[in-house]
Amino acid sequence: MAMRRTDGGAEEGYEHYEAIVVGCGPGGAAAASRLADHGVETLVLERGVEAGSKNVSGGLIYAEESAPYTIDDLFPGMREAVGERPITDYYIHNIAGKKVKTYDLTRLHEHDTDWCDAVLRRRMDAWLEARVHEKTSETGGGVLTGVRVNGLLRENGEIVGVTCDELDPITADLIVAADGVNSELARDAGLMDWEEPDEWFQGVKAVVEMDGERIEDRFAIGADEGVAHLFSGDLFEGVRGGGFLYTNADTLSIGTVFHLDSLVEERAEPHELLDALLTHPLLAQWLGEEYRELEYSAKLVPDSKKVAHREPYRDRLVLVGDAAGQMQAQGPIIKGMNHAVTAGALAADAFARTRRDADTESAGRAYTSMLEESGTMGKLRPRRYEYTSVVSERPLVTRVVEGVLNSPVGGVAVGNPLAKRLLGRAYNSPLLVGMLPDTETGYVTLPSVIGEKLGRTVHWENEVEPPALVDRIGELTYDTDVGNPHIRLRDESYAASGAAVTACPVSAEDFGGGCYRAETVKTNGTEETLVSLDTQPCVECGTCAIVADTEWEHPRGGKGVEFRQG
Amino acid sequence: MRSVVLTKGVPDFSEGAVSFNEEGHLERGKTPTVMNPNDRFALEAALQTRVRHGGHVSAMSMGPPGYASVLEEAMADIYADDLYLLSDRELAASDTWATAITLCSAIEKYEREVAPVDLVFAGFKTADGETGQTGPQTCWGLEWPIVTHVLALDIDPDEGRLRAKRLVEGDVDEIETVEAPLPCVVVADPEFAPTYRKASHRLEHKRLRAETEARGEEYEDHLTTWDHVDLNLDSEYIGLDGSPTIVSSVDPIPKAPAEREATMVDPDDGEAMESVFEELTAFAGGD
Incomplete structure (x- = not known):
C-alpha cells in the first residue's frame, strides 16, 4: 500500500507560516505582537522551557519619548504586571580606594525617558509570552517553547525558512531572528560573527534577596520608587567597565559589565570583579551580613557602536535586538531592551507594508530604512562617536590624556572648584557622554582621579561574604x-x-x-x-x-x- | 478519528504508598488506587492520534465508583474529552474474560449510541494482574484486528488504515512495521513515545491542554456511568459468576530479612577502616 506520510515528513512538503519569530524576549514579543496586529499568521519559537528562562539583562527597560514604539504601547498593563520598580533616582559613584565621589545622574537618565523600570527577565518575558501566544493564536499561529531553531532552510541558495532540533523544517515569508546575542541565525546568514573581543561586553549579575520594606528603608525610596547606582573607578583592577545596582520589588540586581577584550587582557575573573563590587565599603550601607544571593548569571552584550548591523537582513530574514547588535552601551547609558522592542515592531510593520511585493528582500530593506528614519540607528551608532573615536581611541592619544590626568596639573584641573561644578554637568550631558572614549580613561582613570581628588572616604565595614563560584553554580x-x-x-x-x-x-x-x-x-x-x-x-x-x-x-x-x- | 482508551485503576505499588499486612498480603483498603502505569502509553498514543488528526478521545474503565478518580487522571493527563465508567456490584471480582465481555459490550453500546469508533487503545498489562489478556480478549469480542507492542503509530484517515512499528522481542529485539485496516485495537508498548514534529501539532497539543485546564475540576460533568443493565449483560456472564479463572492461592514472595546489623566507622580512623577491609576481603573474590 502506498501511504502518504502524515507525520510531517518531507513527502508532504514543508509546513508553512506567514511569519516565524525566533525567540520570545522583548524583541521577538514586539515583532510577534505587531505581526498579529497586522493579521499575519505568526509562529513564535522559543528554546527555553518558558520565555525568560534563557534570558538575562542588567535589569532596566526604558521607554524613550522619541521611540516609535515602547513596550507598554504594545503590551498594555506590562508595567503594573511585571515592572519591579520605576527608577526615579540615578547616581554614579567614582571610586578611588575607599574614596568616593558621587554624582546625581537623574537628569541624564531622564533625558528622552518617558519611564524606566527595573525588571527581572523570567517574570517579564513569561508574562509577554502569554500575551503573545494569545494574540498570535488568533492568527493561526502561537508560541511554542522548548523548540530550538538551529539554522536556516535554503532553497537554491536563498533563505526560505528555518530548521529546528525538535520540529521538521518550516518555511515562512518572513523570518525574524530575535534569538539573542548568540544568534545562530545571524551567524548562519553571515550577518554577524564571533571574532573580535573588543566588539563585546560581558556582564555578570547577582540577584540578591531583600525585603521590599528594607529596600525602601535602606535606599531611602518610597514604595513606588526605585534607584539605580553605577560604579566606576579603580575597584576593578584596571579592567575597563563598571558596576550597577538596581532596586527590584523585593530583590536587588547587582552586577558588573566589562569590555571583553579588557577582561581577556587582564586575565581577570568576572566573578571576582563582581565580588570586588559586592564587598566594597560603599555597598555596606545597603547590604548587610544577611546577604543572600538568589541567582548568579552572565550575558554577553554587543557593543552597538561597533556591531549594530546597518542592514540587518538577508532574503526573508531580519535581525532584531541583540541578534542585530542593537545594544546601546555608552558610558553610564545602558539601553538594549527598548531598542529590541522598537526594532521588532518596525520589522513587523515593514513586512506588513511590503507583504504583497514579489521581491523577498523588500521587507528587510523597508525595515532598514525605518530603523534609520526612526532615529534608532542613530542612537545605536551615534555619529559623534564615530568622529571622535578615530582620534580618542588611538593608544597614543589615550596615553597622553592619561598622562595629563594623572599628573599633578591634570589632577588639579579635575580637582579645582570650577571642575567640581562642570563635571557633574558634563556627566549629565548626553552629548558629552556620547563622546566618552572607550578606553581606560573614561572607565578607570577619570573616575579614579575624580574619586581621589573630590571624593570623601567611606569608612563603613562591609560584611558581605559572596558565595564561592562552586556554590553559585550549585544554586x-x-x-x-x-x-x-x-x-x-x-x-x-x-x-x-x-x-x-x-x-x-x-x-x-x-x-x-x-x-x-x-x-x-x-x-x-x-x-x-x-x-x-x-x-x-x-x-x-x-x-x-x-x-x-x-x-x-x-x-x-x-x-x-x-x-x-x- | 474517534478513539476509546481502556484504562484500569491499580494499587499504587510505589514505595511509601503501598501497604502489606503481616502475611505479606496487599491491603487494598489502605493502598491508594492510581491509573495503571502502562496505560499512560495507551493514552499518549490516543492523544497523538487526536493531535495529528483531530477528533475525539473517550477514556473507559471498569471498576468500583472510586475509579472515577483514575478517569479524572486520564482527562488531566491527555485531555480526554469524556469519560465512561462501567461500575456495578454485579461486575465485581471479574477475571480478564468477564472484564473483556463487559468492555466489549460497552464499546458496542458506545458505537450504537455515541459514535462509531476507529481505534481502541489498551495498555500493556496491568501492574496488579500482569496477564496482558484483557486488551486482546476485548478485541476478540469486537472481531477487529489487533496490533500489539506498538512503539510508533501513523494513521492515514483517508485510506482508513494504520501503520505501526512494533517491538518483537526475542534473542534479538527487532522492530517490525505492520499495516492494518481501521477499526483496530492498538496495544501500546511501554516504550511508545509520541512524536510531534510539526509546529501545528504542538500548537494543537497546547490548545488542548489549555482547554482541559479550563474544564478544571468539573470532570464529573463529562463522566457517564453504565451498569450491567445499561450494557444489557446477563449477570451469569459477568463478575465472579462469569469468571472461569480461579486463583487457588497466593504465595507471598519471601522477603529479605529486615534486621541488619550496622556498625558506624569513621573513615578517618585508620584502624577501624583496616577492620572493614578485613571483613570485606572474604567477598572480594568475585566468585
Whole structure:
C-alpha cells in the first residue's frame, strides 16, 4: 500500500507560516505582537522551557519619548504586571580606594525617558509570552517553547525558512531572528560573527534577596520608587567597565559589565570583579551580613557602536535586538531592551507594508530604512562617536590624556572648584557622554582621579561574604543534555583557548568545577598546557565562542541552564 | 478519528504508598488506587492520534465508583474529552474474560449510541494482574484486528488504515512495521513515545491542554456511568459468576530479612577502616 506520510515528513512538503519569530524576549514579543496586529499568521519559537528562562539583562527597560514604539504601547498593563520598580533616582559613584565621589545622574537618565523600570527577565518575558501566544493564536499561529531553531532552510541558495532540533523544517515569508546575542541565525546568514573581543561586553549579575520594606528603608525610596547606582573607578583592577545596582520589588540586581577584550587582557575573573563590587565599603550601607544571593548569571552584550548591523537582513530574514547588535552601551547609558522592542515592531510593520511585493528582500530593506528614519540607528551608532573615536581611541592619544590626568596639573584641573561644578554637568550631558572614549580613561582613570581628588572616604565595614563560584553554580537549575554537549573545543591548546579559563564567568584558574580548566600534560618528555571543557555548568553567555576556538551552539530546546530570575 | 482508551485503576505499588499486612498480603483498603502505569502509553498514543488528526478521545474503565478518580487522571493527563465508567456490584471480582465481555459490550453500546469508533487503545498489562489478556480478549469480542507492542503509530484517515512499528522481542529485539485496516485495537508498548514534529501539532497539543485546564475540576460533568443493565449483560456472564479463572492461592514472595546489623566507622580512623577491609576481603573474590 502506498501511504502518504502524515507525520510531517518531507513527502508532504514543508509546513508553512506567514511569519516565524525566533525567540520570545522583548524583541521577538514586539515583532510577534505587531505581526498579529497586522493579521499575519505568526509562529513564535522559543528554546527555553518558558520565555525568560534563557534570558538575562542588567535589569532596566526604558521607554524613550522619541521611540516609535515602547513596550507598554504594545503590551498594555506590562508595567503594573511585571515592572519591579520605576527608577526615579540615578547616581554614579567614582571610586578611588575607599574614596568616593558621587554624582546625581537623574537628569541624564531622564533625558528622552518617558519611564524606566527595573525588571527581572523570567517574570517579564513569561508574562509577554502569554500575551503573545494569545494574540498570535488568533492568527493561526502561537508560541511554542522548548523548540530550538538551529539554522536556516535554503532553497537554491536563498533563505526560505528555518530548521529546528525538535520540529521538521518550516518555511515562512518572513523570518525574524530575535534569538539573542548568540544568534545562530545571524551567524548562519553571515550577518554577524564571533571574532573580535573588543566588539563585546560581558556582564555578570547577582540577584540578591531583600525585603521590599528594607529596600525602601535602606535606599531611602518610597514604595513606588526605585534607584539605580553605577560604579566606576579603580575597584576593578584596571579592567575597563563598571558596576550597577538596581532596586527590584523585593530583590536587588547587582552586577558588573566589562569590555571583553579588557577582561581577556587582564586575565581577570568576572566573578571576582563582581565580588570586588559586592564587598566594597560603599555597598555596606545597603547590604548587610544577611546577604543572600538568589541567582548568579552572565550575558554577553554587543557593543552597538561597533556591531549594530546597518542592514540587518538577508532574503526573508531580519535581525532584531541583540541578534542585530542593537545594544546601546555608552558610558553610564545602558539601553538594549527598548531598542529590541522598537526594532521588532518596525520589522513587523515593514513586512506588513511590503507583504504583497514579489521581491523577498523588500521587507528587510523597508525595515532598514525605518530603523534609520526612526532615529534608532542613530542612537545605536551615534555619529559623534564615530568622529571622535578615530582620534580618542588611538593608544597614543589615550596615553597622553592619561598622562595629563594623572599628573599633578591634570589632577588639579579635575580637582579645582570650577571642575567640581562642570563635571557633574558634563556627566549629565548626553552629548558629552556620547563622546566618552572607550578606553581606560573614561572607565578607570577619570573616575579614579575624580574619586581621589573630590571624593570623601567611606569608612563603613562591609560584611558581605559572596558565595564561592562552586556554590553559585550549585544554586543554578540545569537540565543537562547528557552525552550531547553544545560546545566543542576545536583547538585545546592554551594559546588558542586558554583565555576562556578566566574569561568564562563559570570557570576560574585552579577551579575544577567550571566549564574550562587548564591542565598540564606530559607527553614524550615535553610538557604542555591543554584546555579541557565540561559544558554542564555553562550559563550560555557565549564568551568562549569569542575568546576560545570552539564550535558553539545553544543546547537543544528546554535543555541547559534555566534562569529563575534572569 | 474517534478513539476509546481502556484504562484500569491499580494499587499504587510505589514505595511509601503501598501497604502489606503481616502475611505479606496487599491491603487494598489502605493502598491508594492510581491509573495503571502502562496505560499512560495507551493514552499518549490516543492523544497523538487526536493531535495529528483531530477528533475525539473517550477514556473507559471498569471498576468500583472510586475509579472515577483514575478517569479524572486520564482527562488531566491527555485531555480526554469524556469519560465512561462501567461500575456495578454485579461486575465485581471479574477475571480478564468477564472484564473483556463487559468492555466489549460497552464499546458496542458506545458505537450504537455515541459514535462509531476507529481505534481502541489498551495498555500493556496491568501492574496488579500482569496477564496482558484483557486488551486482546476485548478485541476478540469486537472481531477487529489487533496490533500489539506498538512503539510508533501513523494513521492515514483517508485510506482508513494504520501503520505501526512494533517491538518483537526475542534473542534479538527487532522492530517490525505492520499495516492494518481501521477499526483496530492498538496495544501500546511501554516504550511508545509520541512524536510531534510539526509546529501545528504542538500548537494543537497546547490548545488542548489549555482547554482541559479550563474544564478544571468539573470532570464529573463529562463522566457517564453504565451498569450491567445499561450494557444489557446477563449477570451469569459477568463478575465472579462469569469468571472461569480461579486463583487457588497466593504465595507471598519471601522477603529479605529486615534486621541488619550496622556498625558506624569513621573513615578517618585508620584502624577501624583496616577492620572493614578485613571483613570485606572474604567477598572480594568475585566468585
